[in-house]
Amino acid sequence: MTLLYRQVLFEAMAVSGLTKRNRIGSLIQFEHSRFVNEDVLKIATKALNAAGLAGLLLLNACAGQSTGQATSWYASHDGVAPRADRTYVCHGFGCTYKTPVNISSRDLRRLKRILAAGSRSAEAERKAIANAVAWNEKRVAPQVGSANDVGGLDLHNAGVRGQMDCIDEATNTASLLLVAEKHGYLKYHSVSGPVARGFFLDGRYPHATATVKEKKTGEVFAIDSWPKANGEKPVVEDLNRWMAG
Numbered sequence: 001m002t003l004l005y006r007q008v009l010f011e012a013m014a015v016s017g018l019t020k021r022n023r024i025g026s027l028i029q030f031e032h033s034r035f036v037n038e039d040v041l042k043i044a045t046k047a048l049n050a051a052g053l054a055g056l057l058l059l060n061a062c063a064g065q066s067t068g069q070a071t072s073w074y075a076s077h078d079g080v081a082p083r084a085d086r087t088y089v090c091h092g093f094g095c096t097y098k099t100p101v102n103i104s105s106r107d108l109r110r111l112k113r114i115l116a117a118g119s120r121s122a123e124a125e126r127k128a129i130a131n132a133v134a135w136n137e138k139r140v141a142p143q144v145g146s147a148n149d150v151g152g153l154d155l156h157n158a159g160v161r162g163q164m165d166c167i168d169e170a171t172n173t174a175s176l177l178l179v180a181e182k183h184g185y186l187k188y189h190s191v192s193g194p195v196a197r198g199f200f201l202d203g204r205y206p207h208a209t210a211t212v213k214e215k216k217t218g219e220v221f222a223i224d225s226w227p228k229a230n231g232e233k234p235v236v237e238d239l240n241r242w243m244a245g
Contacts, residue, residue: 070174070193070210077167082175084182089144089175090168093158101140108183110135111176115185122188122214126221129177129189129212130233133223136176138231149230166208169226170194173210173234177223189214195222197243211239 074081078095080088088098103111114135118128141147145162157163164172177191189212196208209224222242225234235242 070178070191073171073174073194077171079171079175082179084179087140087172087175087179089140089146090171091144091146091149091162091164092160092168093163093165094167095171096159097161099140099144101143103179107139111180112183112185115180119187122216125186125188126212126236129186129223130236132180133173133176133225134231134233137172137225140172141230146230151229151232152227164226166206166226169224170208170210173223173225177210177212186212188216189221192220195239195243197245209242 071081073079078098079090080098082088085103086100087103088100091097091099111132114132115125115128117131118125137146137149141149146164147162149162149164150157154163158165171194174191174194177186180186181191192211192213194208194210196206198206207226209222209226211220211222213220220239222237222239223234224236224242225232227235
């Protein structure tokens, strides 16, 4: 199995919520199977069947549609939930590395100011959230080594410290938003759980994003920093549109 195929499968299993140990075990089982020369779609399907994970083929209809508590995301994706004064920044793909980064009083004041700029409406707050995510990525970059994190699909960077896949990005964005929520900085939104889309069977590469829910309407929005390079504003859009992307 080529390195690319290994990483594609590893990413698919990460989006589905398998722990790193189970992902590695599944790949080892599949390494010795007879399917190594089939295309990516067949490889993904048969790898999951070989690991006894056929039910995960329903990811797009089940886990991908869930917008439950954000904190439940961490246990199933090798992450560490944030504290009021610290986040654990995931990088290296699939939260391979977790770097603790403290949030000082000065940082909190800056975060509060950024989000307060969106106090006029829910739409304005979503724009402020995008600004906060971009600011935070720049803030943590020196400690994490993520200043040169590449946006979008970059499988060749798997395992590289400071580089982030969608699992890392969704986790880190959710962590920042949970800190903001804990300190009362969000007026119009609550933090909902990250969601996933795509699982090869629908022709799309697996992908995940952090989300927020507008309190008044219940509408959920994707806060997707993965397509962008470090320090750039994330994609913010209605979750239904994001799911169809």
